[in-house]
Amino acid sequence: xxNILDGKKLAEQMKASLKDKIAKLPYSIRLAVVMVEGNSAxxxxxxxxxxxxxxxxxxxxxxxFSATTDENEVANILQNLAEDRKVHGILLQLPLPKHMNxxxxxxxxxxxxxxxxxxxxxxxxxxLKGLRGNAFIPCTPLGILExxxxxxxxxxxxxxxxxxxxxxVGKPMAMLLLTEGATVTICHKLTKNxxxxxxQADILIVAVGKRNLIDADMVKEGVVIVDxxxxxxxxxxxxxxxHFESVQKKAKAxxxxxxxxxxxxxxxxxxxxxxxxxxxxxxx
Ligand code: NAP
Numbered sequence: 057x058x059n060i061l062d063g064k065k066l067a068e069q070m071k072a073s074l075k076d077k078i079a080k081l082p083y084s085i086r087l088a089v090v091m092v093e094g095n096s097a098x099x100x101x102x103x104x105x106x107x108x109x110x111x112x113x114x115x116x117x118x119x120x121f122s123a124t125t126d127e128n129e130v131a132n133i134l135q136n137l138a139e140d141r142k143v144h145g146i147l148l149q150l151p152l153p154k155h156m157n158x159x160x161x162x163x164x165x166x167x168x169x170x171x172x173x174x175x176x177x178x179x180x181x182x183x184l185k186g187l188r189g190n191a192f193i194p195c196t197p198l199g200i201l202e203x204x205x206x207x208x209x210x211x212x213x214x215x216x217x218x219x220x221x222x223x224x225v226g227k228p229m230a231m232l233l234l235t236e237g238a239t240v241t242i243c244h245k246l247t248k249n250x251x252x253x254x255x256q257a258d259i260l261i262v263a264v265g266k267r268n269l270i271d272a273d274m275v276k277e278g279v280v281i282v283d284x285x286x287x288x289x290x291x292x293x294x295x296x297x298x299h300f301e302s303v304q305k306k307a308k309a310x311x312x313x314x315x316x317x318x319x320x321x322x323x324x325x326x327x328x329x330x331x332x333x334x335x336x337x338x339x340x
Pocket of ligand 1: 196219220221222223224225226243244245246247250263264265266269284285286287317318319321322
């Protein structure tokens with residue numbers, strides 16, 4: 057359909073181009089994935105990341121811990137990986153069990169290997185310089201920006217509303233769009249009368265995790281919709297946060313779920329890992 061922002065197609069193109077570049081490198085790229093069991097979705101996400109790495113010729117080592125593991129054991133492996141010169145990127149799969157201090161563990165990943173872009177250093181650089189800095193930008197916001205730009209969707213001067221303020225999607229997304237010249241409003245659970253904000257949006261980005269949170273009555277004609285949400289329906293299929301069928305009729309462009317933001321997130325993880333390896337290997 058005409059107004060679909062096809063993340064799957066763009067991600068395939070980006071991965072093909074990256075694969076060519078990686079094949080020409082005189083060194084191999086290695087990503088370490090650290091996962092603590094206890095979240096059923098995490099295993100699926102991790103499997104997808106490993107599969108995507110392998111398809112591009114990136115070596116991927118998985119370190120799995122049981123849900124009852126002591127935090128120090130995870131800290132030890134992160135410290136070793138931080139010092140290992142053969143490892144270019146480190147990914148700590150979230151969420152972690154409640155007894156673990158996520159912030160403390162994330163801090164053990166050096167900014168130059170933080171291909172998820174979650175560290176304070178990378179987020180700070182993103183806030184200061186956006187795409188023009190040296191930051192690794194969190195994969196989902198970066199993928200969304202790439203999807204908008206490759207579809208010639210103007211950002212500068214537009215009213216953008218981001219629903220959701222998480223550290224991994226909502227906040228970095230808002231910052232990135234701000235540095236690209238948008239006027240950005242961030243909404244969250246405590247926002248009163250969400251619809252009064254979403255109706256103002258030229259571009260509406262929804263990253264909440266609530267099926268049908270946004271319906272056609274909450275958006276204006278000609279809006280661009282980016283649906284980040286992943287919700288599992290009774291039949292096992294996944295859907296986003298936006299009521300696709302009704303909103304699509306009013307939208308100038310809309311991302312499907314699946315096939316929109318998800319594939320772009322993976323493509324950007326591969327891109328960040330490639331960049332991390334280049335920076336570390338080609339440093340003088
Ligand atoms: P999160 O950390 O749970 O954050 C959800 C955000 O939504 C919070 O800021 C929360 O507000 C806000 N919120 C909750 N209920 C709301 C409501 N009724 N109205 C307005 N805002 C509301 O989630 P996340 O990690 O950002 O992920 C969000 C969704 O995107 C999830 O479905 C996740 O699975 C999906 N996701 C998809 C990808 C992908 O690649 N496609 C990547 C990452 C995440 P408060 O802060 O006030 O609580």
